[in-house]
Amino acid sequence: MSRLLHRDTVPPVPAAELAVRSADGARIHVELHGPEDAPAVVLAxxxxxxxxxWDAQIRDLAADHRVIAYDQ
Structure with missing residues (x-):
């Protein structure tokens, strides 16, 4: 049996994903959402x-902000 996924349960698809290292060498996964030229919001x-x-916030903010979310 197939299931339909509700829009609010499907994770937002990032415009880009990056793998970076912090100053102390920790690996950090970064997701970028929304228009490149929009005001930036960083979610920590x-x-x-x-x-x-941050899925719900990313969905709402990415319409008119460049949303940057990261984790290790």
Missing amino acids: HGWTCNTRF
Whole structure:
């Protein structure tokens, strides 16, 4: 049996994904959403979360902001 996924449960698709290193050498996964020339918003979650924590906010903000979400 197939299931239809509700829009709010499907993770937003990033415009780009990057793998970067912090100054202390930690690997950081970065997702970019929204228009490149829009005002930027950086989303930083708590220690035990990941970028999926921000799915609802990314969906709303990415319409008119460049949303940058990251995790390790």
